[in-house]
Structure formats: C-alpha cells, structure tokens
Amino acid sequence: MALIVQKYGGTSVGDVDRIRNVAERVIRYRQQGHDMVVVLSAMSGETNRLIALAKAVNPEPDLRELDMLLNTGEQTTIALLAMMLKSKGCDALSFTGAQVQILTDNAHGKARILNITGERIRSEMAQGRVIVVAGFQGVDAQGNLTTLGRGGSDTTAVALAAALGADECQIYTDVDGVYTTDPRVVPEARRLDRITFEEMLEMASLGSKVLQIRSVEFAGKYNVPLRVLSSFEEGEGTLITYEEDGVEEPLISGIAFNRDEAKVTVSGVPDQPGIASQILGPVSAANIEVDMIVQNIGEDGTTDLTFTVHRNDHDKVMGIVNAVAKTINAKDVKGDRKIVKISLVGVGMRSHAGIASKMFRVLAEEGINIRMISTSEIKISVVVDEKYLELGVRALHTAFELDEGVNIN
Amino acid sequence: MALIVQKYGGTSVGDVDRIRNVAERVIRYRQQGHDMVVVLSAMSGETNRLIALAKAVNPEPDLRELDMLLNTGEQTTIALLAMMLKSKGCDALSFTGAQVQILTDNAHGKARILNITGERIRSEMAQGRVIVVAGFQGVDAQGNLTTLGRGGSDTTAVALAAALGADECQIYTDVDGVYTTDPRVVPEARRLDRITFEEMLEMASLGSKVLQIRSVEFAGKYNVPLRVLSSFEEGEGTLITYEEDGVEEPLISGIAFNRDEAKVTVSGVPDQPGIASQILGPVSAANIEVDMIVQNIGEDGTTDLTFTVHRNDHDKVMGIVNAVAKTINAKDVKGDRKIVKISLVGVGMRSHAGIASKMFRVLAEEGINIRMISTSEIKISVVVDEKYLELGVRALHTAFELDEGVNIN
Numbered sequence: 142m143a144l145i146v147q148k149y150g151g152t153s154v155g156d157v158d159r160i161r162n163v164a165e166r167v168i169r170y171r172q173q174g175h176d177m178v179v180v181l182s183a184m185s186g187e188t189n190r191l192i193a194l195a196k197a198v199n200p201e202p203d204l205r206e207l208d209m210l211l212n213t214g215e216q217t218t219i220a221l222l223a224m225m226l227k228s229k230g231c232d233a234l235s236f237t238g239a240q241v242q243i244l245t246d247n248a249h250g251k252a253r254i255l256n257i258t259g260e261r262i263r264s265e266m267a268q269g270r271v272i273v274v275a276g277f278q279g280v281d282a283q284g285n286l287t288t289l290g291r292g293g294s295d296t297t298a299v300a301l302a303a304a305l306g307a308d309e310c311q312i313y314t315d316v317d318g319v320y321t322t323d324p325r326v327v328p329e330a331r332r333l334d335r336i337t338f339e340e341m342l343e344m345a346s347l348g349s350k351v352l353q354i355r356s357v358e359f360a361g362k363y364n365v366p367l368r369v370l371s372s373f374e375e376g377e378g379t380l381i382t383y384e385e386d387g388v389e390e391p392l393i394s395g396i397a398f399n400r401d402e403a404k405v406t407v408s409g410v411p412d413q414p415g416i417a418s419q420i421l422g423p424v425s426a427a428n429i430e431v432d433m434i435v436q437n438i439g440e441d442g443t444t445d446l447t448f449t450v451h452r453n454d455h456d457k458v459m460g461i462v463n464a465v466a467k468t469i470n471a472k473d474v475k476g477d478r479k480i481v482k483i484s485l486v487g488v489g490m491r492s493h494a495g496i497a498s499k500m501f502r503v504l505a506e507e508g509i510n511i512r513m514i515s516t517s518e519i520k521i522s523v524v525v526d527e528k529y530l531e532l533g534v535r536a537l538h539t540a541f542e543l544d545e546g547v548n549i550n
Numbered sequence: 551m552a553l554i555v556q557k558y559g560g561t562s563v564g565d566v567d568r569i570r571n572v573a574e575r576v577i578r579y580r581q582q583g584h585d586m587v588v589v590l591s592a593m594s595g596e597t598n599r600l601i602a603l604a605k606a607v608n609p610e611p612d613l614r615e616l617d618m619l620l621n622t623g624e625q626t627t628i629a630l631l632a633m634m635l636k637s638k639g640c641d642a643l644s645f646t647g648a649q650v651q652i653l654t655d656n657a658h659g660k661a662r663i664l665n666i667t668g669e670r671i672r673s674e675m676a677q678g679r680v681i682v683v684a685g686f687q688g689v690d691a692q693g694n695l696t697t698l699g700r701g702g703s704d705t706t707a708v709a710l711a712a713a714l715g716a717d718e719c720q721i722y723t724d725v726d727g728v729y730t731t732d733p734r735v736v737p738e739a740r741r742l743d744r745i746t747f748e749e750m751l752e753m754a755s756l757g758s759k760v761l762q763i764r765s766v767e768f769a770g771k772y773n774v775p776l777r778v779l780s781s782f783e784e785g786e787g788t789l790i791t792y793e794e795d796g797v798e799e800p801l802i803s804g805i806a807f808n809r810d811e812a813k814v815t816v817s818g819v820p821d822q823p824g825i826a827s828q829i830l831g832p833v834s835a836a837n838i839e840v841d842m843i844v845q846n847i848g849e850d851g852t853t854d855l856t857f858t859v860h861r862n863d864h865d866k867v868m869g870i871v872n873a874v875a876k877t878i879n880a881k882d883v884k885g886d887r888k889i890v891k892i893s894l895v896g897v898g899m900r901s902h903a904g905i906a907s908k909m910f911r912v913l914a915e916e917g918i919n920i921r922m923i924s925t926s927e928i929k930i931s932v933v934v935d936e937k938y939l940e941l942g943v944r945a946l947h948t949a950f951e952l953d954e955g956v957n958i959n
Binding site for chain 2: 157191199203221223235
C-alpha cells in the first residue's frame, strides 16, 4: 500500500481506447490497495491545434489569454478519464490545476510552481477516490490561469508527488525507459534499470528527451523516486533515484549526444584579462545560450577562444562576434555549423581515473579528430565533426560495455 | 455612458471571422464610452461534439465530469475574443464562471445561480478593461465546476447584468428580434420594437425559442432591460421591459403556437370530488407535464376531463390513464396526437373585452373547430386540429392587425 502519482502523456490519452487502457491500469493499481493520483496531458495534437486557433486570431497572441485557451486541453482529458473510471466502478474525481491550487507565479506560458495545497486531494483520497489532475496548468495569486510550458505535465506530477509525500512518481510515455544511448543510432542500446538524478539531468540536457529537465531537477530536489515507463507495454521501466550507499555504480550509465551544435572560434586575440567576457558578453546579452567554452594561449602571446552555441544561433553569433573582433584586434573569426557533441555520463567516473583517456583512445582508433573537450564530475563531452557522430557513439557504446547482453557490474 | 452586458450565442462566435465581428462591435460600444461585459457561448456545434466524446466513454456519463468537460467550450471562445480585442488595441480580460464566482447549487447539468461576486469584474472594469465572461457555467460551494443547462448563457448574461446593475442586457442571436409570430408560417410577421416580460414569457413558453425562459424570468425579477438583436445585421432588435405607465399597449403583441401537443380525454366519469386528482395524480407522478386542463359536467351526472401533454408523452399517458379509468369506472379514454395549440398574447387584453369572442369568430369563419379553450390574464389559447395550424395563425395575425405595414397603436 503506497501513494503513487502516475503521469500519462498526450499519446497515452490520444483517444477513447487509450483512455480506457489508462483507466484499466489505474484500476489494477487501485485494486492492489494503492492510493492513486493521476496527472494527464492534453490529447496529442490538441495543444498544437489550440495554438493554431490562437494564431489565427493573432500571430502573437496575448499570453494570459493563450494560457486560458490551452488550459482546456488537459481539462478535456481529465474529465474523460474520470468518467471512464467511474463507469468501470472506480470512484474518481477530476481537478484542474486551479482547483487543487497549484499556485504559480504569473509568467504566462512558462510559469513556475510556488506552492501546492494538497488538502482537497488528501481528503478525497481518504474517501477512497482516485484523483485525476490536469497537468501543465496552475493558477496565480490573482486567480489567473497559467501554464508551465512544454512538458509541464511532468513537472505537475513531480510537484504533486513531492507535496503529497508520494512513494513513487511514475511517468508513462511512449518509450519503455531511459536507454544507454539513442537506439536509433546504436541498435544495441540497452534500457537502464536505474539511473541517478544527476546522470538523468546530464542525459536529458544533452538531448535524450524522455523527461522534461525541470521535472528531474524538482524530483531530485525533493527526493521523489521517479520511474519512466511505457504506457503501451508492461515493464519495470527506469527508476531515477539518488545513488544508494553500498551499491556499486556502473562506470558509465549512458552516452548522450547533440546534433544541434555549432562552434565559433576567435583566434589571435592579444592575451589580456577580460577578453573572454568582452567576446561572450554581447552574445549572452542577445539572449543566446553558450554551452562549451575553451581558451588556449598560443606561443606568440595571443589567445584562441572557442565556444559552442545552438546551430540556429550560429549566423546571429557570427555577426555579433565579427563586430567585437575588430574592437579587440583579433586576427580571425571562424564558424563551423557541422559539429556535434558526444558525452559520456556516469556517476561512477567520479572515483575512476582513466575514463577520459580511454574515451580519447577509442575515438582516435576510429580516426575521429576531437575539436573540443569539456569535463565535469560525472560527464566528459567532446566536440567532433558531424559526419563522425554515429561512428563515435557506436564505438564508445561498445568500448564502455554498454551493449545489450553485456553485464557491466 | 452606460454599463452594457452583451451576450453572443454559438453561431455568433462560430469561427475566427465571426469572433472578429463581435470584437469590432464591442469596440464600437467601448469607443462610445460604455463599460462593457461580454458573455459568450461555446462555438456552435462544440457542446454537441463534447457530449459525443463523453458518450463514447459512457452513454450516461457522470454529470460532474460532463460539466468539467463542457466548461472547456466557453473557455475556448472567451480566450479567443479577449485575444482578438487586445490585438485590436482594446484592453480586455477573459474570465471563467468559476473565476468571477458565479456560485451555483451542485445540480450538475442544470445548476441554478445562487450568487455572483462582481468584485473582480468591477475593479477590472474600473481600469477601462472589457470583461469577457464564459456563459453557461458556474462553480459550487465546494469548487466543483457546474453548468446551467441548455441556453444557460442567456441566464449568465442576465444574472451578471442584475448583479452589476447594468443599464441593458443585449442578447445577440441569429434573428433580429421577437416577432409577432413565426415568419416561416406568416410571411407578414412583424418584428416587435417592445414587448413586456410577461408577454415574452408567454411567447417563449409557447414555442418562440428566441430566449431561454429562465433568463426572461430572471430579467423580469431583477428588472433588467433585455434586448434581443441580430449579430449579423444592424438594428434596434426588440426591447423587453416592464409595461410603462402612460404608454398605450397594443391589444395583442403576438401569436404563439405549439405543434408538439397531444390531448387525452377521459369521458363518462361519475362526477364526484377528487376525480381530477385521481386521474392527473399518476400522470404527474410519472414526471409528465400537463399543460391545459378542461372539465365539463354532462347532463347525466357524469363528467368529461380533457388535458394536453407533450406529444412524446402521449403513449405513456394513455397507458397510465387507461389503468386509472378502470378503477374510477370511466366509460371511455380517447387520445389525439394530431392537435396543436394557438395562443394570442398581449398585456393589452387585460383591459379590453371582446378579444376572446373575436378570436373564436375569426376561427369559425375559416371553418376551424375549437377543441379546447384556456385563458389567462394576458393570453388566450385554443386547441385545434393540426391541419388548421397555418390557416388559423394567418387568419388571426391578419384579423388582429399584426401584419407588416399595419399600424396597431
């Protein structure tokens, strides 16, 4: 007997048959004696349909009113699931974000949760009812409806699990867990039974788009055990928790990669304090996110600065940096849109030397030239030419014994 | 400078172009300096679409959850109109029924308004904003979403007008006002400039389905001047108010009729107290509404009782009454599904004799046999054979000088 929060995404509630499947799973859990809170997204495609409707009114619709409109998407699915549960004899009640007082700030379209009053949920749950809550939405202090941004239903589920002290927060999606890397690139990729919050954050931010990153941060902060499962097939999924003492962690949990990178190099800059901020200040002032930054000092007393940005920002950044280059007497500015980032992620590497050198050796053996390197406690990232992405990821996946059928512990 | 509540029905907000038209009209009123509250229905067809979705889950969906689902219909249109107003430079805010605290009882699907807190509306209006409110919906004391039943948006508009002390409540629909009778039956039917609440109630309950009857009662009770107008063409529409002192009222305002009638006659009942209740008690116990009731005493000491019901209830009533007839020793029970009711309505008839006899004479001259008669202070109704409906209505419309082009005052 536990308190379980389950979250179902848009494809899991895409039509009446799928909503029936969700109801049947919820009832199975309920019959095992668990207290159940179910968080739903809008039907797949519905949010995009509503946005198109708003854009027919105005290409840049008012954000408060857009939130009012988008709130209808989840309100539809929660009503349908609660009806389905009741028609199968399972007592249930649906609630909007406003009704269970998911209090947010007033940043319409990307609101942040400030507080959740779980009282109504607790008292209805004590009556034996399944509670169905609209994900993605909240209400500000003035009573205006808000939304949490794309993927916000995950955040709702984790925040409710934290507020209610749930034993587990289960995120049902169309994949059956978190993989060592993208199975479309490496067919031997393996589902992980467990992964730590920190590793999951590195994997998610690097492009493994299983979970919304904010929800993982939230789960980690409030120590809510998070499980990613498939809503279409049975299985244990992947459990995301803190590292347990005494459990020997695998060296490497997975390999993340990101295709949408571009790099910019400013070379021959007279080396003096403040050069990096003179170059990068105008870039961040233009609201462009900079990822990796590497600086080398050459023998002639000049320095080279290289950094990566999202590929879509490449042209804009080149314009900004070319202007700056003149004022600081840099020799040259070069951009490269055909690069990618590959990262090894694993809490195990904290206590093991030699991971980085093995990574570099594996890539060298395949003839892959490394353009940039960046490391953190649980991650090593390299930038390589785009054409080497698949080759590099597959070689590393095999070399670090992540392939299906290999026991890594 | 007045406070005006405008209500637009489903066809008036059926697509983005029509919502633009509504926005433009609202802005014209606003530019004249009026404070504006706009109440909207769901887009035409949307409520039926949502009901079909619910019935795909369960043919008899849970009513609380159905209300949760139906609430999304108006929430969509209010968001779109508020966006449209803002994109045209007119400051506006949309509100659900729950947000402006349209407090109702918890009779889901047919809730009644208990109270409206107009505070938020007043304070936002004082900032110069147009207030857009979702019709048809409310919230109960526990915070559950409710709906007011079909046509409930009219009720929302009138209730808001009453709560806010509005100068006029304008109901925009697809007809340009209230007519002396149905123009499809009498092409010469004329739009009325004014009609009293009492007349409108008689017209509405008799089948002129321009306004929801509950909203007219509400407007009368709180003395809210109500105006019915077309949202597709310009015009003054029909103003519904109390009779003004000193204004000479027309004798007859209009002719209502109802095709969906059936009559049942129980004859040869030994005349004794309580016979009517013995016959009609079981009918109303079966939740069947009885309209006209006529009783005659024959010369042989027996009585005949005739009453009308909705045509759909005819067979059920015949079964009930046949059973009762045996226990009270009635001679015969006869049903007739092919009858209709025609009614003259007008507050002017209060102070004029001779209306009834003129009505009977006009019908007799056309060879129309009157089956039943029933009168009230401002209405005379007759039941005639169905085949005489059009002939009877047209003859009366001409005889009482209601035809277009005739000055009746």
